[in-house]
Amino acid sequence: MIHAAFTSNPEFKRNLWLSFSTHRLIAMPALLGLFLLAIALHNPEKTVSNLYQSAITFFIFIVWLWGARNANATIVDELRDKTWDQQRMSALGPWAMTWGKLFGATAFNWYGGVICLLVMMFSGIADEQPYWLTDLLSLTFAGILLHAALIALNLHTSQLEMRLIQRGGIGWIAIIFALIALRSVVTGLITNSDSVTWWNAEIESRQFLLGSLLLFAACAVFAAWRVMSNALQVRTLPWAWPSFALILAVYFTGLFHSDGDTPLYMLGHVGLYIALLMSYITLFTEPNTQLNWNRLRLRQQTGDWRGWLEHLPLWPTTLLLAFCFALLATLSQSFWMAHSKLPDIFSLPFSLALMLLRDAAILLFFSFSAKTRQPAALAILSLVVINLVLPLYCRIGGLDLLSYFFMPLDDKYGAVASLMVMLTHVAIALGLVAWRLGKSRQP
Amino acid sequence: MIEISNLTFDYPGQRALDNVSLTVAEGSVTALVGPNGAGKTTLMRCIAGLETPLSGSIEVAGMNVIEQPREVHRIMGYLSDFFGLYQELTVAQCLEYAAASQGLPAGRIAEAIQQTAAQLDLTGRLQQASGSLSRGLRQRVAVGQAIIHQPKVLLLDEPASGLDPEARAHLATLFRELQARGMTLLVSSHILAELDEYSTHLLALRNGRVLESRALSAPATLDGHRSLHISLAAPDARLADWLKQQAKIISKNVSADFADIDFQGDLAAQAALLSNLIKSGFAVASFAEHKENLQQSYLRSVAQHLEKTA
Numbered sequence: 174m175i176h177a178a179f180t181s182n183p184e185f186k187r188n189l190w191l192s193f194s195t196h197r198l199i200a201m202p203a204l205l206g207l208f209l210l211a212i213a214l215h216n217p218e219k220t221v222s223n224l225y226q227s228a229i230t231f232f233i234f235i236v237w238l239w240g241a242r243n244a245n246a247t248i249v250d251e252l253r254d255k256t257w258d259q260q261r262m263s264a265l266g267p268w269a270m271t272w273g274k275l276f277g278a279t280a281f282n283w284y285g286g287v288i289c290l291l292v293m294m295f296s297g298i299a300d301e302q303p304y305w306l307t308d309l310l311s312l313t314f315a316g317i318l319l320h321a322a323l324i325a326l327n328l329h330t331s332q333l334e335m336r337l338i339q340r341g342g343i344g345w346i347a348i349i350f351a352l353i354a355l356r357s358v359v360t361g362l363i364t365n366s367d368s369v370t371w372w373n374a375e376i377e378s379r380q381f382l383l384g385s386l387l388l389f390a391a392c393a394v395f396a397a398w399r400v401m402s403n404a405l406q407v408r409t410l411p412w413a414w415p416s417f418a419l420i421l422a423v424y425f426t427g428l429f430h431s432d433g434d435t436p437l438y439m440l441g442h443v444g445l446y447i448a449l450l451m452s453y454i455t456l457f458t459e460p461n462t463q464l465n466w467n468r469l470r471l472r473q474q475t476g477d478w479r480g481w482l483e484h485l486p487l488w489p490t491t492l493l494l495a496f497c498f499a500l501l502a503t504l505s506q507s508f509w510m511a512h513s514k515l516p517d518i519f520s521l522p523f524s525l526a527l528m529l530l531r532d533a534a535i536l537l538f539f540s541f542s543a544k545t546r547q548p549a550a551l552a553i554l555s556l557v558v559i560n561l562v563l564p565l566y567c568r569i570g571g572l573d574l575l576s577y578f579f580m581p582l583d584d585k586y587g588a589v590a591s592l593m594v595m596l597t598h599v600a601i602a603l604g605l606v607a608w609r610l611g612k613s614r615q616p
Numbered sequence: 617m618i619e620i621s622n623l624t625f626d627y628p629g630q631r632a633l634d635n636v637s638l639t640v641a642e643g644s645v646t647a648l649v650g651p652n653g654a655g656k657t658t659l660m661r662c663i664a665g666l667e668t669p670l671s672g673s674i675e676v677a678g679m680n681v682i683e684q685p686r687e688v689h690r691i692m693g694y695l696s697d698f699f700g701l702y703q704e705l706t707v708a709q710c711l712e713y714a715a716a717s718q719g720l721p722a723g724r725i726a727e728a729i730q731q732t733a734a735q736l737d738l739t740g741r742l743q744q745a746s747g748s749l750s751r752g753l754r755q756r757v758a759v760g761q762a763i764i765h766q767p768k769v770l771l772l773d774e775p776a777s778g779l780d781p782e783a784r785a786h787l788a789t790l791f792r793e794l795q796a797r798g799m800t801l802l803v804s805s806h807i808l809a810e811l812d813e814y815s816t817h818l819l820a821l822r823n824g825r826v827l828e829s830r831a832l833s834a835p836a837t838l839d840g841h842r843s844l845h846i847s848l849a850a851p852d853a854r855l856a857d858w859l860k861q862q863a864k865i866i867s868k869n870v871s872a873d874f875a876d877i878d879f880q881g882d883l884a885a886q887a888a889l890l891s892n893l894i895k896s897g898f899a900v901a902s903f904a905e906h907k908e909n910l911q912q913s914y915l916r917s918v919a920q921h922l923e924k925t926a
Contacts, residue, residue, distance in 0.1 A: 183716035187702070190709055255700030259761065261666055263717035264690045406665050406685040464626050464670065471671050543629030
């Protein structure tokens with residue numbers, strides 16, 4: 174039955190054709206066996222524990238690193254070889270296409286990975302390793318998380334005509350960051366402490382890591398399916414991205430939350446920063462041309478609100494969420510003022526949300542020009558000048574008030590003044606967008 | 617079979633399709649012609665559900681392409697101008713993947729592969745890696761992938777580019793066979809002579825607008841316009857002046873021994889014209905309707921369009 178389910182997916186089957194040959198089927202266990210035997214013979218006194226550690230190392234190399242390379246290439250290669258249109262023209266549904274690619278492109282890596290996991294299991298039992306099952310599952314979920322996240326990332330950025338993306342470069346940057354993050358999390362959770370406090374509950378570190386990896390692996394697979402749906406022109410309503418922001422907010426608030434804080438105050442602040450980060454990521458990785466916004470305008474004019482939501486970019490959803498979290502953070506401010514010694518910048522939630530709105534408007538201003546080739550690069554340059562260079566020069570020149578006008582995220586004039594200045598920024602940026610729209614309407 | 621209404625598609629700073637409305641008849645072979653940048657590929661990609669238009673609607677066999685793209689794909693085949701093949705797969709594997717991914721039942725796939733390979737003269741190459749094939753053979757495999765599931769509608773963007781004359785003739789025969797089986801084909805090409813061999817309809821695009829859309833067997837205009845070719849047995853210097861004096865005639869190309877003219881009138885008027893020529897002492901050797909080929913038809917459409925917009 175499992176065999177039938179797997180071979181009935183043409184995308185999975187195609188990947189198996191490409192990944193497996195008799196030679197490779199024999200080579201993987203033979204080479205792994207040779208390496209593991211050499212390790213076992215190297216130190217006969219610690220054979221079993223060495224095998225356990227080596228199996229983990231081989232798994233990380235074969236599934237996490239090599240598998241990530243293959244998962245990263247699965248979309249990039251289709252685009253490069255011009256076979257992506259054929260796939261988009263097929264009658265395969267988004268889910269079949271997603272799991273066909275996720276487990277098909279990495280099938281050979283999982284073949285080697287399963288051998289490593291079997292060695293881990295037997296040596297773990299023989300060595301009486303108390304955490305062998307937790308480790309085994311954590312490694313597996315981390316592999317799935319990495320592969321699914323790379324597929325989602327490449328699909329999400331496939332519409333951008335950047336060489337870095339077309340060559341899979343953005344995936345490699347993500348792989349490096351992901352491996353550094355995984356290493357830090359493993360070191361932080363397992364090596365340095367036995368337990369984690371999450372929403373005031375003491376959870377054993379390895380169990381917490383396993384749970385976290387399971388949660389994020391599920392989120393990554395879901396994300397890959399959602400982005401695949403859009404790539405296959407199966408339109409979806411934009412609830413998943415803000416829902417993921419909410420999940421992250423609850424997850425991280427649970428880590429930072431302590432008995433002395435109110436959960437809502439923490440949730441408001443953590444949620445705001447997560448919504449800001451997620452908005453900036455999508456703002457600069459989604460196409461924001463005037464064409465996209467014209468589609469929305471036409472759907473709004475015809476009252477096609479479902480179509481309007483289906484074509485809405487992701488970043489406005491987390492922008493809206495950022496304002497909701499800013500409201501929550503502001504309402505819980507009175508409690509926080511009495512207890513916290515956090516830097517001033519954190520006391521201005523609405524100013525931060527408005528800054529995101531201003532920056533989005535600046536990007537749209539450049540994107541709505543048909544002549545601008547690199548609107549995202551120009552927007553980033555402008556933001557660096559507005560947020561860093563100009564305030565710095567003003568301070569050097571002793572013009573503190575002018576510096577505050579450029580960067581009003583300072584509590585010395587109060588939250589209301591910060592809000593007023595940031596509202597002025599937003600008004601100017603939105604005015605520029607309106608001017609650009611009027612000037613460069615499509616024929 | 618294909619109904620398009622008010623389709624508009626924009627690229628940054630440029631309108632690729634401007635309020636395009638058209639109908640493609642079931643069982644027809646429509647030649648999609650136009651200069652580079654006319655919007656041919658964009659139109660095909662919109663029909664295929666690969667691009668989302670700014671506005672307008674596209675229906676294929678009664679299904680809305682924008683709302684039900686996956687359902688439409690089951691009855692549609694598309695060969696892109698810049699197609700790709702899985703280089704490491706054999707021809708048989710490429711065809712099997714295409715058949716299965718288009719929803720063909722597992723039990724029918726083997727038969728479909730053999731049938732398609734036979735149609736495209738690929739039977740002897742089924743076990744060859746597609747990456748090792750010549751450009752022409754690769755093109756045939758790509759066509760095979762597009763037709764293996766016996767789609768009702770087949771969209772072909774420059775299907776014959778890179779093919780040798782023999783392969784082109786083979787392809788023309790194949791398209792005629794597919795049409796005979798009831799398939800609707802929309803074919804774009806720059807080589808109009810090639811389209812002439814199998815097209816039943818003409819769809820001309822220019823600057824994202826429909827210049828002309830009609831059946832090729834139907835008269836080009838409703839007022840009885842026809843092209844006539846007159847040749848004389850011996851040169852006669854009076855011919856050009858004589859033709860100028862006749863009503864309902866526009867001379868296009870006249871010399872002392874032949875004339876190509878646009879004539880507006882019914883068959884009785886045409887008979888009267890022949891009679892007058894003979895009565896006037898011209899040694900008429902031949903007097904025949906000259907059927908417009910696709911290239912002439914297209915160029916005339918362009919000339920009329922330019923005249924109107926001038």
